[in-house]
Amino acid sequence: MGIKRHIYNCQAGCPVESTLQIISGKWKSVIIYHLLESTQRFNGLQKQMPDCSRRMLSLQLHELQADGVIQKKVYPEVPPKTEYSLTSFGETLKPVILAMASWGDMYNHRQEYVDDNVK
Amino acid sequence: MGIKRHIYNCQAGCPVESTLQIISGKWKSVIIYHLLESTQRFNGLQKQMPDCSRRMLSLQLHELQADGVIQKKVYPEVPPKTEYSLTSFGETLKPVILAMASWGDMYNHRQEYVDDNVK
DNA sequence: CAGAATCCCTTTAGATACTG
DNA sequence: CAGTATCTAAAGGGATTCTG
Numbered sequence: 582m583g584i585k586r587h588i589y590n591c592q593a594g595c596p597v598e599s600t601l602q603i604i605s606g607k608w609k610s611v612i613i614y615h616l617l618e619s620t621q622r623f624n625g626l627q628k629q630m631p632d633c634s635r636r637m638l639s640l641q642l643h644e645l646q647a648d649g650v651i652q653k654k655v656y657p658e659v660p661p662k663t664e665y666s667l668t669s670f671g672e673t674l675k676p677v678i679l680a681m682a683s684w685g686d687m688y689n690h691r692q693e694y695v696d697d698n699v700k
Numbered sequence: 701m702g703i704k705r706h707i708y709n710c711q712a713g714c715p716v717e718s719t720l721q722i723i724s725g726k727w728k729s730v731i732i733y734h735l736l737e738s739t740q741r742f743n744g745l746q747k748q749m750p751d752c753s754r755r756m757l758s759l760q761l762h763e764l765q766a767d768g769v770i771q772k773k774v775y776p777e778v779p780p781k782t783e784y785s786l787t788s789f790g791e792t793l794k795p796v797i798l799a800m801a802s803w804g805d806m807y808n809h810r811q812e813y814v815d816d817n818v819k
Numbered sequence: 820c821a822g823a824a825t826c827c828c829t830t831t832a833g834a835t836a837c838t839g
Numbered sequence: 840c841a842g843t844a845t846c847t848a849a850a851g852g853g854a855t856t857c858t859g
């Protein structure tokens with residue numbers, strides 16, 4: 582087996598850049614976040630992300646699927662029903678997304694505190 | 701004090717979206733990553749991010765500064781010297797960036813493994 | 820060294836309408 | 840319900856040039 586690229590000096594193979602290849606894009610990490618707890622349907626996701634258009638949601642879901650992060654199950658029913666869920670590979674992103682969620686919570690509370698004092 | 705927005709149902713105040721407000725952008729989290737260990741100069745950062753143009757680096761640094769994540773120290777010398785570093789607020793992002801770096805390392809090794817098998 | 824300014828082409832993403 | 844297709848305004852971002 583080859584020993585190559587074992588030293589990540591960030592000219593080649595910066596780990597953060599690698600992660601961004603998968604989760605960058607304004608909505609990808611948000612989608613993963615919503616899939617963390619449970620499977621979601623298309624419209625369900627959209628209601629939780631009102632600022633993401635149907636078109637954008639569709640595009641981002643496709644990319645996440647192509648990268649093996651999520652999977653889609655289609656039920657041959659009328660009206661149609663689909664369910665999106667994380668793959669096992671996608672599950673490995675959980676610590677990253679949870680770290681983001683945790684920081685965001687802190688930030689939201691900080692903002693609330695600032696807002697209160699300004700008021 | 702007001703009790704508002706305490707329930708984050710992700711229609712308003714999704715914590716991941718809040719985090720993205722600060723670190724989204726293709727280069728911001730990479731910049732923070734490089735500032736994690738030590739202060740950096742403009743050209744030093746650029747050498748570590750060859751795919752980020754000088755223009756882009758400048759823009760992203762400005763935004764990070766405006767958001768209070770990093771600070772800039774200018775030394776009145778010739779040739780000019782500047783140093784960028786994280787603020788204490790920026791330091792709070794450390795767990796997020798480290799989680800990303802950690803996942804990226806795993807991903808890079810996985811890719812290496814895949815590449816070896818394909819070869 | 821550390822940028823700012825300008826030009827200009829490319830990509831993004833919203834709005835709207837349509838489909839199985 | 841779960842999308843796709845098309846059009847278009849706006850934003851993004853590279854290349855180049857200029858400055859203190």
